[in-house]
Amino acid sequence: MPDFIPAALLILVAQQPRLQVLIGKRASDQRSFPDHWTFPGGKLDPEDGPESELGSFLSCALRETAEEVGIVIDVQAKIHDLGWRVTPPFSPKRFETRYFLHELPEAMPLGVLSPELSEAIWIEPAALLQRWQRGLLRLPPPIRGILAELAVSGLDLSALKNLENDREHLYSDLELHPGIEVIPLRTPTLLPATHTNCALIGGPQFLIVDPASPYPEEQALLQARIAARQARGDRPVAIVLTHHHVDHVSGARALSEALELPIQAHAQTSALLTGQLEISQEISDGFRWQLGADPATGQSWDVEALFTPGHAPGHLCLIDLRHRVAHVGDMLAGIGSILIDPSDGDMGQYLDSLKKLEAAQLHSAIPSHGPILQDPSASCRQYYRHRLNREEKVLAALASGPLAERALLEQVYVDTDSRAWPLARRSLQAHLLKLRQEQRVIQIGEAWSLTD
Numbered sequence: 372m373p374d375f376i377p378a379a380l381l382i383l384v385a386q387q388p389r390l391q392v393l394i395g396k397r398a399s400d401q402r403s404f405p406d407h408w409t410f411p412g413g414k415l416d417p418e419d420g421p422e423s424e425l426g427s428f429l430s431c432a433l434r435e436t437a438e439e440v441g442i443v444i445d446v447q448a449k450i451h452d453l454g455w456r457v458t459p460p461f462s463p464k465r466f467e468t469r470y471f472l473h474e475l476p477e478a479m480p481l482g483v484l485s486p487e488l489s490e491a492i493w494i495e496p497a498a499l500l501q502r503w504q505r506g507l508l509r510l511p512p513p514i515r516g517i518l519a520e521l522a523v524s525g526l527d528l529s530a531l532k533n534l535e536n537d538r539e540h541l542y543s544d545l546e547l548h549p550g551i552e553v554i555p556l557r558t559p560t561l562l563p564a565t566h567t568n569c570a571l572i573g574g575p576q577f578l579i580v581d582p583a584s585p586y587p588e589e590q591a592l593l594q595a596r597i598a599a600r601q602a603r604g605d606r607p608v609a610i611v612l613t614h615h616h617v618d619h620v621s622g623a624r625a626l627s628e629a630l631e632l633p634i635q636a637h638a639q640t641s642a643l644l645t646g647q648l649e650i651s652q653e654i655s656d657g658f659r660w661q662l663g664a665d666p667a668t669g670q671s672w673d674v675e676a677l678f679t680p681g682h683a684p685g686h687l688c689l690i691d692l693r694h695r696v697a698h699v700g701d702m703l704a705g706i707g708s709i710l711i712d713p714s715d716g717d718m719g720q721y722l723d724s725l726k727k728l729e730a731a732q733l734h735s736a737i738p739s740h741g742p743i744l745q746d747p748s749a750s751c752r753q754y755y756r757h758r759l760n761r762e763e764k765v766l767a768a769l770a771s772g773p774l775a776e777r778a779l780l781e782q783v784y785v786d787t788d789s790r791a792w793p794l795a796r797r798s799l800q801a802h803l804l805k806l807r808q809e810q811r812v813i814q815i816g817e818a819w820s821l822t823d
């Protein structure tokens with residue numbers, strides 16, 4: 372169980388001449404939520420007081436507001452408490468944030484901005500949401516949900532308080548990008564990840580990607596989210612699997628039966644699932660799902676399949692072509708790392724697929740495990756370099772003579788915790804098989820050596 376980081380935030384609302392909120396854009400170099408628009412706030416500081424007292428959170432919210440945008444609100448002022456928001460479990464860093472709201476008669480001029488922010492503005496919630504709908508800016512889901520509520524109902528404090536969630540319950544709003552809802556489901560996956568990101572991609576017609584969980588309560592959670600979409604008039608059209616691994620496909624049959632939906636996957640995924648799960652339609656590279664028109668712009672809403680084998684033979688990424696945001700399955704990870712296991716993975720193919728994904732020039736990416744990735748091309752380059760560095764270490768170790776796998780493991784993974792060695796060993800084998808295929812190493816008996 373992760374530690375929850377206590378934090379607080381203040382929503383400043385001005386009613387005249389129209390309802391506006393004060394919101395800032397976090398600087399690109401910030402570790403949490405870079406380039407995202409959010410209300411002033413931050414982590415609880417010891418000077419704010421003990422975590423056990425609500426007053427400490429209020430002090431924190433007011434201090435952060437003064438520091439970030441130079442607006443000082445008196446602690447005696449009328450400040451509304453909007454309850455907690457807890458980061459969903461896809462994030463390795465989870466905040467437990469107390470939300471407050473203070474109403475001003477009119478928009479107050481801003482002071483000097485802190486370096487944490489690149490800009491801050493007073494704006495009508497609907498205007499900001501419109502820009503978000505077009506993919507022009509980033510909003511964390513709980514902030515988006517609040518803006519949507521303000522845009523629809525005006526300042527209704529009890530409705531805003533109702534958006535509260537806790538450690539056991541997800542936000543009511545999980546749209547990480549317009550038209551892409553991400554539901555982290557608990558699965559039997561590889562630590563440190565504990566959840567797999569199932570995604571609903573689309574609007575009036577949508578795809579369900581990786582209904583991953585074998586656990587009935589998680590399947591019920593997913594079905595409830597889908598039912599909520601159906602109640603709004605949206606319709607699921609297919610279940611799509613990124614690849615055949617157990618932490619991606621385990622809820623597919625139950626969901627397919629419950630909703631009478633086809634299951635789609637790559638032919639190689641279909642072959643690997645023979646006898647376990649029947650795939651209704653095989654999807655190959657470049658396949659396009661046409662999901663009608665984007666209600667925000669009227670433009671066509673197409674999603675394209677990108678074949679990216681390596682982690683698994685039939686691995687697909689799904690690119691929402693409107694804003695080039697993709698579900699990238701197990702190509703990249705927001706938490707932990709990607710395992711290339713030689714039993715069904717291929718290091719050479721994986722490296723080629725990283726190049727292909729980098730060339731797709733994505734705006735952002737939803738990995739199967741961990742939070743959204745803001746610069747997927749940079750992640751692809753970093754992953755590629757990391758694997759090549761490892762490969763160079765293998766070649767350097769063998770330069771001084773033949774070595775058995777165990778000795779090679781100790782030299783090449785000297786920087787890795789020995790508890791991770793069973794997985795590192797499989798990764799090493801994947802590197803060796805790639806190098807053997809390229810005729811750069813050979814195996815004689817137990818020993819590996821360079822070819823020349």
Ligand SMILES: [Zn+2]
Nearest residue numbers: 614616682701
């Ligand atoms: Zn996998």
